[in-house]
Each structure stands twice: as structure tokens, then as C-alpha cells.
Amino acid sequence: MRDGGRISAAIEILGDLEVRRRPVQDALKDWGLTHRFAGSKDRNAIGGLVYDVLRRRASLAAIMGAETPRALVFAAYALMWRRGLEGLVAACDPEDRHAPKAPDADEAQRLSAGMIPEEAPDHVRADLPEWLMPSFRRVFGEGVVGEGQALASRAGVDLRVNTLKATREEVLGLLEGLGAAATPWSPIGLRIAAGEGDEKAPHVVSELAYKRGLYEIQDEGSQIASLIAAAGGAKTVVDLCAGGGGKSLALAAALGPAARIHAYDNDKRRFGDILDRVARAGADSIAIVEPGAGDPLARLDGTADLVIVDAPCTGTGTWRRRPDAKWRLAPGALDMRVRQQAEVLDRAARLVRPGGRICYVTCSLLPEENEDRIAAFVGGRQDFSVADASGIWKEATGTELPDGIAVKVGGGRALRLTPRRTDTDGFFIAVLHRRG
Numbered sequence: 001m002r003d004g005g006r007i008s009a010a011i012e013i014l015g016d017l018e019v020r021r022r023p024v025q026d027a028l029k030d031w032g033l034t035h036r037f038a039g040s041k042d043r044n045a046i047g048g049l050v051y052d053v054l055r056r057r058a059s060l061a062a063i064m065g066a067e068t069p070r071a072l073v074f075a076a077y078a079l080m081w082r083r084g085l086e087g088l089v090a091a092c093d094p095e096d097r098h099a100p101k102a103p104d105a106d107e108a109q110r111l112s113a114g115m116i117p118e119e120a121p122d123h124v125r126a127d128l129p130e131w132l133m134p135s136f137r138r139v140f141g142e143g144v145v146g147e148g149q150a151l152a153s154r155a156g157v158d159l160r161v162n163t164l165k166a167t168r169e170e171v172l173g174l175l176e177g178l179g180a181a182a183t184p185w186s187p188i189g190l191r192i193a194a195g196e197g198d199e200k201a202p203h204v205v206s207e208l209a210y211k212r213g214l215y216e217i218q219d220e221g222s223q224i225a226s227l228i229a230a231a232g233g234a235k236t237v238v239d240l241c242a243g244g245g246g247k248s249l250a251l252a253a254a255l256g257p258a259a260r261i262h263a264y265d266n267d268k269r270r271f272g273d274i275l276d277r278v279a280r281a282g283a284d285s286i287a288i289v290e291p292g293a294g295d296p297l298a299r300l301d302g303t304a305d306l307v308i309v310d311a312p313c314t315g316t317g318t319w320r321r322r323p324d325a326k327w328r329l330a331p332g333a334l335d336m337r338v339r340q341q342a343e344v345l346d347r348a349a350r351l352v353r354p355g356g357r358i359c360y361v362t363c364s365l366l367p368e369e370n371e372d373r374i375a376a377f378v379g380g381r382q383d384f385s386v387a388d389a390s391g392i393w394k395e396a397t398g399t400e401l402p403d404g405i406a407v408k409v410g411g412g413r414a415l416r417l418t419p420r421r422t423d424t425d426g427f428f429i430a431v432l433h434r435r436g
């Protein structure tokens, strides 16, 4: 396919998403199944255009004065992919029957100016949903537009080296050809930077080193959350919201074979391929605890040195990677997450032994799911206090604390990582000590 056909395909897929309101992955997959002539490069380019439009839907619409899939894809191709008006006109070749009609005079004028109108409000400049602006503004104040823009950029591929099997230097040597480099904060992380335009991200799961369990795909922010949780050591650990096991695997490597990590989730479908991942990583210290009749964790009540609560959340911190979720999130979903967070924190509190700790983590940037939850938790009880997580940062990462990530809450400090501040996904991390 030439670029004209790819642009048309992206327009078609975005049109389908408008009508059927479903996850972008499903729409792309269906398109691939019904257009088998498209090769992997085509599908990559089409997916890239669709994702880029979703990342910057509000600001691209403001530039174009229209929110149609055609206007948005034209703007993404000409401006985000830096092909310019000329490149777009060339792609819309009338000889190519798959290409869209060339830009009209108004589209051409807007694309050559490439400017967001001066009167555009902050939520448009920040590419954030308008209804969430009070929450984002509460967290970031004047910096909200810069944070939103960073959250609307592409993210690289982050890898966590499995230190049960290899060192960072060894894996770096194996993956240098893919452009891997050491991450700035996590001492066990590697990053392959995000490409531009239709550049393809390397298929890291095809590497033999991956199949041998030398690394996992894990955002650097998630690696840091696991390192902070592990700082100070622990023997009996409960991963209360284990899902596919990303945190359990990281903790198994950080805490070593003497620890026992009980990985639980109340929805067994969320375990996914956890057994394969555990086996590949050689993480023998992980025991999967399936949900079932009664409470399968009851026998551990009051015994855990560490409970990691990787809480169900809106995922607002991951919008670089899941930009469609940004526009689908509804107020009801936030309310539901907040209720679940209170529940899992209460469950975690019963599991911790006196003198033990909870590490509460979300991949959300919203205060309702973060500092408000922690303040409500410690406000309602005498037996837990908020630790100074900024003081743990150096022990956990070996680096100096980045500016502006400490969050005062409940007499202690939590941490908020953001794409702008730390070039990671957005994460919130709080450590809560149970009095001895």
C-alpha cells in the first residue's frame, strides 16, 4: 500500500470507532482481518496514524476546525508525522484509487498554518477530557497543559531486566541492535525510544533473550513502584491485585528466593499467562492464589511484611499507550474505581502484620484515586501512617529524587511520576506503615 491507502484506512477505522465505540485494538484487528492484502508495515502505519489521532484528538480538531476522521488524520499525517501539506497532497494522488480526495482550500490553509486557535481552552491544548480538568488542575495547577501534552506523546518500549537470570549490561549487549539504552531512574531498566511517523517498534517478544526470561516488558514507572515496595526487604508478601503478575515478577527478582510472594486477584481471568511468565522468569518464590469460595487469603491475615496494592484504577497515567481510553472514560467509572480502591486498602490492612507495610500503587494521575484515598484511609484509623517515600527513592533507584514528584499526604510523602516529570507512565506510589 502507498500512504494514500493507509490514510484512507485510518479514516475508515476512526469512522468505525465513532459509530461502534469499542476498543481501538478490536477495530484495528477487524480491519486487518478484512483487508488481508495489507502487510505488516501497512498495518503498523495505519495503527500509528489512528493512535496518534487519538492521542491529540482535541488539539488536532481545533487546528482543523472540524472533528471528522478525515480532518484528524490529515492533521496527524501532515503535522505530527511532519509530512507537511506538500507530503499530504502527494499522498492524495488522484491516480491512486485508494487515496482520499486531496485537501480542499480550507483544509490546506489550516494545515499550512498548523496553529491551535488562540482562544482554544486549556483542555484542548492539553488534549485532556474537559470533565477531568478540575482534577488535573488540582494536581498540576499552571503546569496542566504541559503535563497533558506529555501524556499525549508517544511512549517508548520499556523492559525490566530479570535480575534472577541476567544483569542489565548483559541484556543491553544482546539488545543494542534494537536501539536499547539504560533507563534514567530504574537501575534494572532498558528503553527502546519511541519511533516517529511510521517507524516500527521492534518486536521484543520475538527475541530469544525474551523467551529465555532475561527481561519482561514493564514501564519504568511500574519498575520504580516495585523497587520502592521492595526497599527494606520482606519475606511474606501479598500481591493483592496481581493481574498478569507484572509487580509479582518484579518483586520476586528484587526480594530474592527467601521471599514468598502470594499473587492473588479476585478475577482469575486477569491472571492471563501468569504461569508462563513465572516459569520463564524462574521466579520460584511466586505462589498463585486463585479466588474461590470463602476468602483464600484469610490464612495470611496479620502475617504479611508487605502487601502491594496495585489498585484497580482509571489508568489515566497510561494514556500515552492507550489513548482511546482517554476519551472513553466516564465519571461513573471513576466513582466505581474509587469504591474498589477503598475496599482493597481495607483488605490489605487486615493482611499486614504489626510493623509491616502496604505499598499502594495506581497508574492514575487523578487525586481522587491517589492522595484522597490515602488521606481517607489513614484519616479513618490509628494503626497506619504514611511513610516518606521520597526518602526511599534513593535507596530504591540509586538516583537523586527528581524535582516535583513528592506529594504531601497524611503527614508523610507519596510520589507521583508523570510523563513530563520522569518520562514514565503516570504512577502514584504511597507506602503505609502499620504501627508495631
Ligand SMILES: C[S@@+](CC[C@H](N)C(=O)[O-])C[C@H]1O[C@@H](n2cnc3c(N)ncnc32)[C@H](O)[C@@H]1O
Residues within 6 Å of the ligand: 240, 241, 242, 243, 244, 245, 246, 247, 248, 264, 265, 266, 267, 270, 310, 311, 312, 313, 340, 343, 344
Ligand atoms: C492495575 S491491575 C493489576 C496489574 C498487575 N498488578 C500488574 O502489575 O500486571 C488491578 C487488578 O486488581 C484486580 N482487583 C480489583 N478488585 C480487586 C479486589 N477486591 N481484590 C483483588 N483484586 C482486585 C483486578 O482484577 C485487576 O486485575
